[in-house]
Amino acid sequence: MTSTEVKESPEFMRMSLAAAMTLGFKQGLFYRNAKLYCINLLLTYDEGCRARCAYCGLSQKRPGSYDGKSFIRVTWPTYSLEEIIARISARRDRVKRICISMVTHKRAVKDTKTVCSRLRSCLDVPVSLLISPTILKPGDLADFKAAGADKIGVAIDLATPELFDRLRGTGVGGPHKWNLYWQCLSDSIRIFGRGNAGPHLMVGMGETEKDMCAVIQRARDMGGNTHLFSFFPEESSTLALEGHLPPPMDQYRRIQLARYIIDLQLQHAANFTFTEGGQIESFGLPAEEIEAVIDSGRPFETSGCTGNDGQVACNRPFGNSRPGPNIRNFPFKPDQTDIRRIRNQLTPKSKTETHDHSSKR
Helix, strand or coil: CCCCCCCCCCCEEEECHHHHHHCCCCCCCCHHHCCCCEEEEECCCCCCCCCCCCCCCCCCCCCCCHHHCCECCECCCEEEHHHHHHHHHCCCCCCCEEEEECCCCCCHHHHHHHHHHHHHHHCCCCEEEEECHHHCCCCHHHHHHHCCEEEEEEEEECCCHHHHHHHHCHHHCCCCCHHHHHHHHHHHHHHHCCCCEEEEEEECCCCCHHHHHHHHHHHHHHCCCCEEEECCCCCCCCHHHCCCCCCCHHHHHHHHHHHHHHHCCCCCHHHCEECCCCCEEECCCCHHHHHHHHHHCHHHECCCCECCCCCECCCCCCCCCCCCCCCCCECCCCCHHHHHHHHHHCCCCCCCCCCCCCCCC
């Protein structure tokens, strides 16, 4: 292989820095000895992703060459699929799931099927797909299942059609459409089964807490489970998000609670109460039940795809906050010190205190 050889999918895949550390490609330690159990892979092409999502590090509109662009604020180095399979085979005690993320590219659907089939033929590890509905055709979801995938993620990301269109659609000259994404989620749940498909949703993009609760409940009513993220800006974000900060911690903690309560069907969002500004006022549960849920720490752990043991495998350590005391999605069970901090964070602070400012690099 020469240094000038094109390294594109399906023979090559980009990999999250955390996954590269887990497989021994990169050296490093996780804060508080966190462990990643899902190998996150990303299709890669010299042309890059053809979408223009305002908040995404891979956006066509973001300055720089595609191979130099970060995704979720970290580098995604490229490795051969053959070597990735060998490394996973040698670490079966650590790897409980693999996730393949598509990009918006004409070859991505075919290559996703190829990579998924190769992984499943070589490894006894479940495979999830984070798909791009914009480029799918009828029959592709069934083909994904036939290739061995067992779970599907649909990155709807935004809580309202207006925000979706402004940040992913016509507002940035992008190809994505709100209704198509929801239809794809519905089709994915029908084909893969209830609980085996769900949306990715991102807090802090200009929606109200009421807006976010509504879409989480919509997904739950369809049979989907929400994977929740906090907005965390990439460097050199587009002008549409210039100066946009992560959501206040109290806002994110309330939505984490809401997501847990809705997805576990402890209460329906229709029974929540909200302020005039759309902030959650009550979850519609007795105080002692809310206290028990907070004490469990579970709502504040990463919500992601599970492994064969039923526990979250795609725990993405520090994927949307820097390592340190202000962890937004815990990649492990919060301890009592963490719970005390979470309780304090659930209390709204003054405007100058609401952001942890950890997005500054």
